[in-house]
Amino acid sequence: xxxxxxxxxxxxxxxxxVQLGPFAKHMEDRGLATFAFxxxxxxxxxxxxxxxxxxxxPLYRFIDGGRQGQGDDPFEVVRRVRHIPRGLxxxxxxxxxxxxxxxxxxxxxxxxxxxxxxxxxxxxxEDDPEIDxxxxxxxxxMMAACICAEENRRWEEEGIPRRIKFAIFFxxxxxxxxxxxxxxxxxxxxxxxxxxxxxxxVFGSNDPLVYSSVALYNCCDPDAAQLYxxxxxxxxxxxxxxxxxxxxxxxxxxxxINNEQQAAATATENAAAAAAAAAASKDDEPAVAVVAVAxxxxxxxxxxxxxxxxxxxSGSSAPSSAASSAGSTTAESDLDSRSSHGxxxxxxxGIAKIHxx
Numbered sequence: 001x002x003x004x005x006x007x008x009x010x011x012x013x014x015x016x017x018v019q020l021g022p023f024a025k026h027m028e029d030r031g032l033a034t035f036a037f038x039x040x041x042x043x044x045x046x047x048x049x050x051x052x053x054x055x056x057x058p059l060y061r062f063i064d065g066g067r068q069g070q071g072d073d074p075f076e077v078v079r080r081v082r083h084i085p086r087g088l089x090x091x092x093x094x095x096x097x098x099x100x101x102x103x104x105x106x107x108x109x110x111x112x113x114x115x116x117x118x119x120x121x122x123x124x125x126e127d128d129p130e131i132d133x134x135x136x137x138x139x140x141x142m143m144a145a146c147i148c149a150e151e152n153r154r155w156e157e158e159g160i161p162r163r164i165k166f167a168i169f170f171x172x173x174x175x176x177x178x179x180x181x182x183x184x185x186x187x188x189x190x191x192x193x194x195x196x197x198x199x200x201x202v203f204g205s206n207d208p209l210v211y212s213s214v215a216l217y218n219c220c221d222p223d224a225a226q227l228y229x230x231x232x233x234x235x236x237x238x239x240x241x242x243x244x245x246x247x248x249x250x251x252x253x254x255x256x257i258n259n260e261q262q263a264a265a266t267a268t269e270n271a272a273a274a275a276a277a278a279a280a281s282k283d284d285e286p287a288v289a290v291v292a293v294a295x296x297x298x299x300x301x302x303x304x305x306x307x308x309x310x311x312x313x314s315g316s317s318a319p320s321s322a323a324s325s326a327g328s329t330t331a332e333s334d335l336d337s338r339s340s341h342g343x344x345x346x347x348x349x350g351i352a353k354i355h356x357x
Contacts, residue, residue: 001166001254003133004125005037006062007138010046010170013037015055016137027249032254033064036131038124042138047334056173062121062143064113084322090215091187094174109184116144132261133254134167137236141172145216149175149186150196155196165257168250169202170236172205172216188218198224198253202246206230256317 004026005017017024017037027033040062044053084093121143125131130140136144148167154160176183177194188196199220204212217225228249237243 001033001133002128002130003033003035003135003259004121004128004131005035006121006134006136006144007037007039007060008138008140009040009061009063010044010054011039011140012060012135013039015059016140017267018055019137019236019238020135022240022243023246026243027250030247030251032251034130035135036128038121039154041120055271062117062139064117074103088211089189090211090218091126092191092212094185094187095289096217113187114176114183115178117143118150121147122150130161131132132165132257132291134164135168135170136167138173138193138234141216142145142175145172145175146183146199148199149177152194152196153177162197163304164197165261166198166200166253167195168202169211169213169216170202171204171209171234172201174216174219186219193219193221195220196220196224197258200226200228200250200253202228203232204237205229205235206232209234230262232257234287250260279316293343 005016006021007013007019008104011019016039020035024033024035028035033231039061042061042064043058044061046057046059053357080097086094088096101182125147134144134147136142144167151162151186155162162256174185174187175194177186188194197215201217201220202214203210207213217227226249228246230242237246
């Protein structure tokens with residue numbers, strides 16, 4: 001599987017390669033994946049006092065924050081979230097941020113820069129036929145979720161097959177879904193599933209924005225989504241224990257998806273050969289060829305949906321690898337009370353699994 005990797009705000013392809021380095025090397029060494037890196041188109045300066053925090057320059061964002069009226073303070077949301085009452089659902093918490101601190105509704109966005117950013121990333125995927133997975137961190141995870149949601153919308157409304165077969169989100173945020181000339185946040189408590197492919201959600205129970213990761217999980221297919229708590233903050237885990245556990249957990253899912261893609265390719269070749277043989281030897285029975293091609297097309301166009309169903313086993317039970325001390329903090333978190341759906345949580349070998357009721 002080849003992943004397109006999207007960094008967070010004030011990041012770059014180069015710096016994200018360093019952040020993701022231990023995980024990427026582990027996955028490559030096991031023969032599970034290869035990685036391509038991209039970055040935002042808007043070069044930005046780090047905020048005052050944080051010049052060395054985000055890594056070497058140049059730094060980029062996918063979203064032009066200045067034009068969206070978001071200002072130059074990347075931690076304004078973190079400061080606001082610390083004052084939110086505990087016990088609110090992830091969706092309710094996110095809705096609070098659709099308003100300004102004075103309680104008034106935020107002004108309408110100019111969606112042009114966001115639309116341009118999403119369309120540019122969709123072209124990156126289209127231009128590399130080997131890309132079939134996404135990895136995003138923070139702002140990059142939100143953009144990756146938007147790609148998945150847009151592909152899901154095209155599949156459901158236009159019948160266009162999805163390119164992306166699997167997505168991994170580090171500290172993610174629910175996607176904005178294209179609607180008319182703008183975009184709408186379609187949260188799970190109102191709209192249900194908006195991402196229908198297998199997904200893997202990596203978060204830290206000490207992340208002040210953890211509610212956002214859970215809200216993203218809630219709007220993905222519950223039968224094909226998994227959660228992993230590394231017990232840390234708003235970061236990509238790089239320690240050996242978490243990296244190895246992530247590799248063990250993802251091995252089954254990626255292997256299954258790779259096998260399905262190979263099976264689809266084999267089925268296509270066999271159907272094409274059968275159609276050609278039937279057409280050559282039985283000119284008086286053209287229906288045989290038509291049926292063979294129809295079966296192959298049906299298999300291909302349904303492969304995205306079937307991959308979600310076939311990963312249910314790995315998505316509904318935790319892996320058997322040894323738990324890290326960081327991951328074991330999940331039992332002490334209160335994520336099971338945060339979803340408006342209601343959540344059932346369990347910790348098996350230190351790996352968090354949170355299920356929609």
